[in-house]
Amino acid sequence: MENIQKLTHAYEQAPWRKQMYMIGVILLILVSAAIVAGIYLNVTARAAAIGRQIQEMQVRVYGYHYLTNDASDVIVPIEELEQRIANLTSQLAILTSYQTMQDRVKDLNLQPIDADHIEYMKVPGYYDRQTTSLAPPPEPVVVNASAIDPQFKESLFEWVVEQAQKTARFISEARP
C-alpha cells in the first residue's frame, strides 16, 4: 500500500501544475466565449445598423418631410420619383390638351378645314392611322440565375464529396 502511495505520488502532477492547468482551461473558455460573443455582437450590431438604415429609408419613402431643413430631396425614393413622373405626365397632358391646342390654333390664326376643301389621293402602301399601343414589348423570360457563386453556398460535406470526386477522377485519368 505504501508502495502504491509512493508510486502514485511519484507520478502525480504537482499541485501548482494542476492549478495552472485549470486556470488555463478556464481562461481558454472565457477567451473563446469572449471571441464568439465579440463576433456575435459585431455581426448583430451591423445587422441592426443596416436594419435601422432600411427602416429610415422606408420611413422616408412613406414618411413625412419637414417644411424646413429637409434633406430628403438629396435621395429621392422610387415611389416619389414615380409620383413626380405621374405629375409631369399630367402637366404635359395639360400643355397638349384640347383647349390649349385650340388656343394655340387661334394664336396662330389657323382655321379648321372644311370637308370640301380637303383633297384626297390614293397613296399605295399607306396604312391608316392606328390606335395607340401603350404596352411595352413583352418582357423577356427571366431565368432564375443567382448572383451568388455556388462555392459560397456549398456545405462542407458537399465540398468534401466534390474534392473526393475530383481526386478519384484525377487518379483514374492518371492511370495508364
Place this chain on the structure above:
Amino acid sequence: MRRYMADHAIPAGRLRRKPPANEFPDMPHSASEKAGQSLTGWRFNLLAILFLLAGAMIIIQLVRLQFSPERSEFVSLGDQYSRTLHIFYPPRGDIYDRWGRLLAGSTLVYEVGTQVDNVENPDTIAFALSKVLSGHPEYDYAGYSNDIFSVIHRAEISGTAYVQLADFVTPEELSQLQDWAQNYANLPNVDYGESGRPSLDGLVYRPRLQRYYPENELAANVMGFVNREGKGMFGVEAEFNDLLAGAPQSVWMSLDPYQVSEIPQLKAGADLVLTIDREIQAAAEDVLNKALDDSGADGGVISVMDPNTGEMLAIASTPRLNPNEFWNYANVFKDSTPFNRAVSQDYEPGSVFKVLTMAAALDDGAVTPDTEFVDTGSIQIGGITIHNWDWGAWGPQNMQGCLAHSLNVCLTWVATELGAGQFYKYMQNFGFGRTTGIDLAGEAPGRLKLPGDTDWFEAELGTNSFGQGIAVTPIQMVMAISSVANGKGEMMMPHVMRSMVRDGFQYTPTPQVIGKPISEETAHTLTELLARSLEGESSDALIDGYRVAGKTGTAEIATPTGYSTSETNASFVGWGPVNDPRFLVYVWLEKPQSSPWGSIVAAPVFRDMVERLVVLMDIPPDDVSQSLGDE
C-alpha cells in the same frame, strides 16, 4: 540544503501541500499564514454566495414575470410599439383616348400634419394654415384656425404622436407654407412675450397622388370622377374602379431592426385606352352646346358610334361637371339629373323608333318596301284612335313614304300586320327593356311593356310602333340601330373601353355581337329606304358629298295629366356613308324651345356633327371614295 530550498526555491503553493510523512518532516505553518488563508477563503465564499444570490434573484424575478398577471399587459404594450401598420396604395391607372392622349392621370398633392412633440407654437401653425389654405374649398371657413389649434392641443394632452391637419394641399399651397416656415426660422432670437416665438416647427407633409383630368370638362360624363376616398364615381371611373385602383396592401412593419420587412411590390392599377376620340368628343360637345343655345333645349345627347364594332367615338351629354372640382356635383346635377343622360336617362324616343318597327316588319316579311298603305289620317287600335303628327290624311303611301312622312297611322298598321307577338319579339331582340351592358356605370334598363304585363294594353302596340309608351335610353337606341347601320344586321355591343394595359401587356377585347335581330338584306333595304326618305324630303340632315340614312323623331312628353303637346323630345338618328358605314350619330334634345320638331332642331345638329366627323375621321366624299376605289 533542503531547508534552503524549502525556504527560497519551492513555490508558495507547494507549502500548502502536506509533505509525505517519511520524506519530509512536519513543518508547522506560522499563525499568520493560517489566519491569512482562512480570511481569503471566507471572503471568496462570501463573494460567491452574494453572486449566487444575485443570480438566483434575477432568475426568480424572470420566472415571476413570466407567470405574473401583468405579463399579458407587458406583451401587448410591447407589441403596440414593436410594429406599425402601413397601407400601401398603388398609383391609380391612367385613362387615355383611342390615340393615347391622356384623359385621366394623377397629380401631386400633399397631406399636411404635425409631429406633436416637435410643435413649438400651435398658434402659428393654426394661423399659417388658415391663411394659406383659405382658397381651399374644404378649409375655407371662419373657425378653421380654432379647429387646428384645438386639434393640436388635444393631441398634446393625449400624447398623440401625429395628427393630420389638412389633405389635398396643392404644390402651390405647400410652397407658400415652406416660405412661411423659412421666414419664421429666420426671425431673430428676441423675447416674443406670451405668444412665444412664431414657428412652424413640427409641421410636416407627405406627398401623394390625386386624380387629375387634364381635359377638365371634356368627356366628363364618360369619365366620371374619383372622390376624396379614392373611389371612382360614375362613368368609366366607377365601372372600372377595381381595375384602375389596383389592390391596396396592408402590411404590419416591425420596428425591430432585426425584423425589417420588405416593402411590398404593389401591383399598380391598370391603364385604360378608351374608344373615345378626343377630337370627336370635343366636336360633339361643341355641336351639342351650340344646339342647346340655338334651340333652348333643357338638355341633350349626341352619341357617335362606329356601327361596325360598337366602339363609342363620342358621348356628349349635358350638364357637364369639371371632374377636377367634383365637389360641385350637387350644384351641377340638380333635381336628380343623371350624370350621363346617354346611358342613365330613359325617355320616349318618338319617331326614330319607327326605324326599328319597319326593320322588324321588313325582316319578318309582314311588309315590303313596295307595300301600299292608304293613309286615312287615323287608325283604331285597342280602343284608341291614333292620328298622324299633323292630324292629316296622306293617302296611298308605300313604306318609303310612310317613313319619309313619319306617318304614325301607317306604322301602327305595320305593327298590326306584324302582330304583337312578333313585334315584341323583335323589340326584345333589339335589346329593349334591359341594359345594353355598356361599360359605363349607372346604365338604366328602360321599360318595354310586354303582352301579359298588367299594365300592357292592346293600344300599346300602336303607340309603341312610333316610339310612344316605351322608355328607352339613347344608348339602347344606338345599339339597336347599329344592326341596321352596319348593313350586316348584327347588333354590336356599345363599349368605351378599347383596351386595358396591365402587367406590361395590352389586352384588346374583340367587338361583341349581341345578336342578329335582322338579316343583312333587311339592313340594306331599310338603309336605302331611309336614305331616299331624307333625299326625298330634302332634309336638313343631308350633307354635301356624303350619302346618309336617318330618321327624325319628335316625341310628346308624358306628364301626370297626359301627354304635353308643348314639350317634346326631338331626336335624329343617322348613319353613313351609306355605301360604307363608318359612323352612327344619335341626337336627342330635351324640350327644345325654338321648335318642337326633330326635323327642325335635331336634323341640323346631325348635319353639323357629321360635317365635322368626316373631316376628323378622314372620310372622303362618296364620289372621291368611288374614284379612288376604281383606280
